[in-house]
Amino acid sequence: MTQILENSAHVHLLLNHVPTIGFGIGLLLCLAGFVGKSDVLKRTSFVIFFLVAVVAIATFVSGNAAEAVLAGTGRTDFPPGVSPAAIRAHEDAALLAFALMEVTGFFAWLALWQWRRVPSSSRLPGWTLPIVVVLSVVTFGLMTRAAELGGEINHPEIRESGLRQGDVIQTVNGHPVKDNDALNAATVAVEPGSTVSLGVVRDSKLQSVSIAIADAVAASKRAERTNEAASLNVRRTVLLTQELAAQYGLKLGVEGLLVEQVYEQGSQGPVDTGIARAVGLYVTGRTWVWPTCETLHFVGLCMLFTVVVIVDLRMLGMIRSVPYSAVYQLLPIGMLGFGINLTTGILFFLGVPSQYVHNPVFYWKMVFVVLGGINILYFMLVDEAWSIGAGEDAPFSAKVAAASAIFIWAAVLFCGHMLPFIGNSF
Amino acid sequence: MEFLRALETSGFSVWVRESGSLWSFPGILLVHTYGMGIMVGVILAVDLSILGLVPALPLAPLQKFFPLVWIAFWLNAITGTILLAADATTKLTNPDFGVKMGFIVLAVINQRMIQKRLFGEKPSPPATGKALAWMSIACWLGAITAGRLLAYVGTAVK
Numbered sequence: 001m002t003q004i005l006e007n008s009a010h011v012h013l014l015l016n017h018v019p020t021i022g023f024g025i026g027l028l029l030c031l032a033g034f035v036g037k038s039d040v041l042k043r044t045s046f047v048i049f050f051l052v053a054v055v056a057i058a059t060f061v062s063g064n065a066a067e068a069v070l071a072g073t074g075r076t077d078f079p080p081g082v083s084p085a086a087i088r089a090h091e092d093a094a095l096l097a098f099a100l101m102e103v104t105g106f107f108a109w110l111a112l113w114q115w116r117r118v119p120s121s122s123r124l125p126g127w128t129l130p131i132v133v134v135l136s137v138v139t140f141g142l143m144t145r146a147a148e149l150g151g152e153i154n155h156p157e158i159r160e161s162g163l164r165q166g167d168v169i170q171t172v173n174g175h176p177v178k179d180n181d182a183l184n185a186a187t188v189a190v191e192p193g194s195t196v197s198l199g200v201v202r203d204s205k206l207q208s209v210s211i212a213i214a215d216a217v218a219a220s221k222r223a224e225r226t227n228e229a230a231s232l233n234v235r236r237t238v239l240l241t242q243e244l245a246a247q248y249g250l251k252l253g254v255e256g257l258l259v260e261q262v263y264e265q266g267s268q269g270p271v272d273t274g275i276a277r278a279v280g281l282y283v284t285g286r287t288w289v290w291p292t293c294e295t296l297h298f299v300g301l302c303m304l305f306t307v308v309v310i311v312d313l314r315m316l317g318m319i320r321s322v323p324y325s326a327v328y329q330l331l332p333i334g335m336l337g338f339g340i341n342l343t344t345g346i347l348f349f350l351g352v353p354s355q356y357v358h359n360p361v362f363y364w365k366m367v368f369v370v371l372g373g374i375n376i377l378y379f380m381l382v383d384e385a386w387s388i389g390a391g392e393d394a395p396f397s398a399k400v401a402a403a404s405a406i407f408i409w410a411a412v413l414f415c416g417h418m419l420p421f422i423g424n425s426f
Numbered sequence: 427m428e429f430l431r432a433l434e435t436s437g438f439s440v441w442v443r444e445s446g447s448l449w450s451f452p453g454i455l456l457v458h459t460y461g462m463g464i465m466v467g468v469i470l471a472v473d474l475s476i477l478g479l480v481p482a483l484p485l486a487p488l489q490k491f492f493p494l495v496w497i498a499f500w501l502n503a504i505t506g507t508i509l510l511a512a513d514a515t516t517k518l519t520n521p522d523f524g525v526k527m528g529f530i531v532l533a534v535i536n537q538r539m540i541q542k543r544l545f546g547e548k549p550s551p552p553a554t555g556k557a558l559a560w561m562s563i564a565c566w567l568g569a570i571t572a573g574r575l576l577a578y579v580g581t582a583v584k
Contacts, residue, residue, distance in 0.1 A: 302462065302463055302467050330471060418448075
């Protein structure tokens with residue numbers, strides 16, 4: 001089991017650069033397509049947007065496995081240098097970017113679909129193109145943020161703000177602080193959410209450290225326990241004595257408040273906060289949400305099967321009197337069903353991540369979902385499939401693609417169904 | 427109630443419920459789910475075609491899928507009966523189960539009417555067809571919802 005977790009954590013480290021880089025390339029191609037008025041470039045960029053959105057599903061769910069590896073089982077013993085708050089911040093930014101990216105992928109797919117629908121004109125109907133462009137720019141912005149915050153988890157040196165153990169605070173916004181009362185008075189005067197600049201002796205050098213004043217409520221809660229500068233995310237500061245200076249290897253003559261303990265790297269940090277956690281608690285906290293999502297998951301499954309049965313069996317030889325261009329019109333029903341199931345599925349995942357990140361069947365399901373995303377492109381892009389007329393037998397490649405589609409989606413359903421039986425869910 | 431209890435404690439029912447084999451409860455429910463996907467999937471394509479949402483797709487050839495629909499239906503009737511027997515005292519006393527059966531009976535009658543009226547020799551007027559298609563979608567949505575909720579509501583006394 002640990003191996004599954006570590007593998008998927010590695011998968012996350014491998015996959016997490018795909019969305020950002022892929023989307024960047026897609027965006028460049030899309031712009032080049034507009035400037036050069038090239039439909040091929042535009043279509044290529046839409047294919048990239050769609051594929052990146054598909055791979056992002058695996059990136060998103062493997063991210064929770066990476067967190068589980070870092071956190072151990074109880075989420076309290078993160079290794080040194082890894083901050084639970086940094087993980088939460090990354091997870092929230094990633095959830096937002098992921099949601100937007102899936103919407104972008106959906107519309108990019110729809111634009112690709114519309115391209116074929118009107119064979120007489122190669123132009124797209126007006127509204128999908130601007131939607132995809134605007135969505136992809138916003139998504140790219142959100143994703144860059146998520147990637148930045150993700151980088152801070154494993155590269156703590158990037159984190160610019162924050163006090164460390166052993167820092168000696170000398171000034172707050174330029175005013176000298178001689179003791180804890182002065183520090184409290186100086187930080188209380190600052191509005192929560194705004195930034196203060198601290199003069200700090202760190203590594204024998206006077207440095208300026210910017211730090212955001214923590215949320216007032218959380219700060220006051222902590223202050224009850226510690227009566228210290230909790231709003232700076234510091235658990236304990238003490239007046240520097242000669243003894244302490246020697247202990248921390250500080251030069252003689254340095255004066256100020258020594259940071260003895262900070263809130264990071266432990267269970268005291270704001271672990272159970274954030275959007276992802278709030279959504280998860282909503283899903284598990286309301287009795288009606290889970291059953292409703294399950295019902296919708298089944299409805300989505302039936303919509304997906306509409307396409308799997310009719311389109312793929314047409315390729316394999318049933319209703320041969322119908323041309324491919326006619327069954328092609330059914331594809332959005334399947335994609336809509338997939339969208340319903342992705343949304344409800346992610347809600348399950350956010351509700352009880354541990355049921356899935358510890359479950360080998362779930363990883364197989366994700367593998368097949370990604371394969372299904374690649375498979376559908378055959379039915380969208382390849383001219384050989386598109387040109388199958390009324391009464392014509394499909395070419396061998398189309399039959400292989402259709403048989404694969406049936407196998408892939410049957411496997412997705414199989415894995416989903418077996419989550420509690422082969423795996424350990426519920 | 428005595429009969430239900432006898433049904434539930436029969437060797438086969440106990441195997442289905444308690445053996446832990448993937449071929450018992452998990453496998454039977456899996457077949458039930460595949461059956462649902464195939465049956466409702468095809469019926470949805472027919473309904474949407476009747477409603478004019480897939481204008482290029484002609485209705486008549488879709489009747490070639492009806493044997494598949496009925497195979498899937500009988501597969502689900504059989505697997506459904508087995509699952510019911512394994513949990514008879516709970517499921518058969520659950521009002522939600524009655525709701526599910528009600529929807530399915532309506533949906534089956536409706537499906538037979540669609541096949542007779544819209545695929546027969548004298549097709550009905552479009553308005554009738556559309557009403558039947560909406561009815562079909564509503565009934566299957568109802569059946570799926572009631573079926574899913576069986577796991578959550580009305581856990582009656584044993």
